[in-house]
Amino acid sequence: MYLQDLWKQILFAASREIPKNHFLVWFANTGILDFENSILRVGTPNPTAQATIHQKFLQILLKCAKEVEPEIQEIIIELDSTLSQEEDVRRIDVTEVVTVEKKSRKHIQPIPLPSPVSSGLATFLNPHYTLDGFVPGKDNNLAHAACSRVAEKPGTAFNPLFIFGGVGLGKTHLLQGIGNAILKNHPDASILYLTAERFLNEYVACVRKSNMIELRKRYRNVDCLIVDDIHFIARKEGTQEEFFHTFNELREANKQIVLSSDCPPRALLDIDERLKSRFASGMVVEVSFPDSETRLAILQRKCQEEKIVLAPEILELIAENVYQSIRELEGLLTQIMAQIKLQNFVPTIKSVGRMIQEHSGSKKVHGLKEEEMTGELKVRKAEEIIELISQHFQISKEELMGASRKKEILIARQLCMYLIYEVLRYSYDSIGSLFAGRNHTTALHAHHKIRELILRDQKIASDCLVLKREMGL
Numbered sequence: 196m197y198l199q200d201l202w203k204q205i206l207f208a209a210s211r212e213i214p215k216n217h218f219l220v221w222f223a224n225t226g227i228l229d230f231e232n233s234i235l236r237v238g239t240p241n242p243t244a245q246a247t248i249h250q251k252f253l254q255i256l257l258k259c260a261k262e263v264e265p266e267i268q269e270i271i272i273e274l275d276s277t278l279s280q281e282e283d284v285r286r287i288d289v290t291e292v293v294t295v296e297k298k299s300r301k302h303i304q305p306i307p308l309p310s311p312v313s314s315g316l317a318t319f320l321n322p323h324y325t326l327d328g329f330v331p332g333k334d335n336n337l338a339h340a341a342c343s344r345v346a347e348k349p350g351t352a353f354n355p356l357f358i359f360g361g362v363g364l365g366k367t368h369l370l371q372g373i374g375n376a377i378l379k380n381h382p383d384a385s386i387l388y389l390t391a392e393r394f395l396n397e398y399v400a401c402v403r404k405s406n407m408i409e410l411r412k413r414y415r416n417v418d419c420l421i422v423d424d425i426h427f428i429a430r431k432e433g434t435q436e437e438f439f440h441t442f443n444e445l446r447e448a449n450k451q452i453v454l455s456s457d458c459p460p461r462a463l464l465d466i467d468e469r470l471k472s473r474f475a476s477g478m479v480v481e482v483s484f485p486d487s488e489t490r491l492a493i494l495q496r497k498c499q500e501e502k503i504v505l506a507p508e509i510l511e512l513i514a515e516n517v518y519q520s521i522r523e524l525e526g527l528l529t530q531i532m533a534q535i536k537l538q539n540f541v542p543t544i545k546s547v548g549r550m551i552q553e554h555s556g557s558k559k560v561h562g563l564k565e566e567e568m569t570g571e572l573k574v575r576k577a578e579e580i581i582e583l584i585s586q587h588f589q590i591s592k593e594e595l596m597g598a599s600r601k602k603e604i605l606i607a608r609q610l611c612m613y614l615i616y617e618v619l620r621y622s623y624d625s626i627g628s629l630f631a632g633r634n635h636t637t638a639l640h641a642h643h644k645i646r647e648l649i650l651r652d653q654k655i656a657s658d659c660l661v662l663k664r665e666m667g668l
């Protein structure tokens with residue numbers, strides 16, 4: 196069994212024993228470093244995860260590991276920063292593990308693992324990546340449309356389809372999305388998605404075992420072959436030769452081929468001319484970094500998927516400040532979501548600004564003034580907060596403090612109590628008595644109510660954020 200597959204099975208078992216939110220955070224980007232003398236060495240790029248897994252989950256993990264592989268006697272958790280790189284094939288996508296878990300909850304069974312040399316239906320497809328889930332924007336419209344077309348008419352429309360572009364711009368997402376869409380339209384199709392690196396490794400393993408017939412059977416009998424990051428086979432002549440023949444055979448049989456790379460076919464270095472011209476013989480499309488409007492739409496979509504409500508000002512700030520890749524964009528969002536889920540922390544403009552600063556290594560945060568990042572808290576007394584709320588909602592102080600049960604007034608009053616508690620740390624008792632001699636349960640109730648509303652009502656989330664921003668938070 197490949198080490199990745201072993202780790203996937205162990206994670207699958209562990210995901211049933213560890214609360215999902217913890218599992219997703221702490222086991223992200225983990226992978227097996229090696230397995231020798233009954234000791235399994237597991238790596239994570241994150242020092243906090245290393246400590247947490249070690250302290251909290253080692254026992255459960257060991258138990259699950261023994262179920263999968265009785266050989267394992269001990270597990271060591273180590274720090275390995277290279278695992279933070281997306282290209283690292285040792286790491287497993289934990290969201291995928293959890294998705295599979297959800298589907299098979301009724302009959303719990305191990306993930307059906309593709310053995311390296313056998314033909315399967317849809318191998319290595321992650322159902323999370325769909326074409327519908329890809330936000331096209333105006334820059335990537337063409338790439339998205341080409342993918343949809345191929346998914347509708349595989350083998351006829353554009354063959355091969357070649358997608359190129361920089362890191363973290365959605366190539367893998369589109370490739371996987373094509374695979375998933377073809378499978379949806381043609382449930383019997385056999386689709387093989389893999390990275391060029393995996394193709395290379397399998398080729399090398401088969402050469403060593405003189406097993407080329409098996410290899411060819413596997414690759415040449417599919418309806419759709421999707422190979423990600425094809426530039427990886429540069430300088431590997433044997434692999435290129437094998438891929439050339441695979442390509443031709445599939446192409447002649449009108450089977451769909453989809454490829455991705457970091458540059459257009461003719462710019463590929465150290466790849467055989469014959470291959471390059473084959474790659475360019477169908478449709479070549481580029482994915483590029485989307486404009487800020489599309490970046491915002493991507494963030495909104497991810498929030499919907501995760502069922503998290505964030506103030507639009509926060510999403511705008513992130514969208515404005517990420518210049519490299521969508522992966523980076525998602526990374527910041529995930530960090531914020533983790534704070535909300537695990538630490539119950541409501542993000543402010545300032546806290547998100549700090550995150551952006553840390554992330555970019557620069558002091559400048561686009562869309563925030565420098566004073567906003569360095570300034571101190573501007574309110575000291577409850578009266579000042581009451582004044583701010585009264586202005587923000589255009590409600591008189593008398594009404595705000597009075598007995599009206601009109602919905603807008605009630606919400607404004609509750610938000611006011613919430614902020615006095617959160618920002619100035621007044622007791623519930625003293626907050627209650629500020630508001631026409633109410634008692635502490637009113638203030639307590641208001642605090643709980645708003646805390647809950649912030650997580651599901653975008654208007655309240657935004658009001659709260661804007662008010663805190665005015666207070667210098």
Ligand code: ADP
Pocket residue numbers: 328329330331335360361362363364365366367368369493521522525
């Ligand atoms: P690449 O393979 O080009 O390095 P990925 O396909 O892995 O990039 O994309 C990185 C992340 O960004 C993925 O989680 C993907 O879902 C997301 N992503 C990229 N572009 C988009 C988009 N236009 N809409 C939605 N998600 C996107």
Ligand code: MG
Pocket residue numbers: 366367368423
């Ligand atoms: Mg990729």
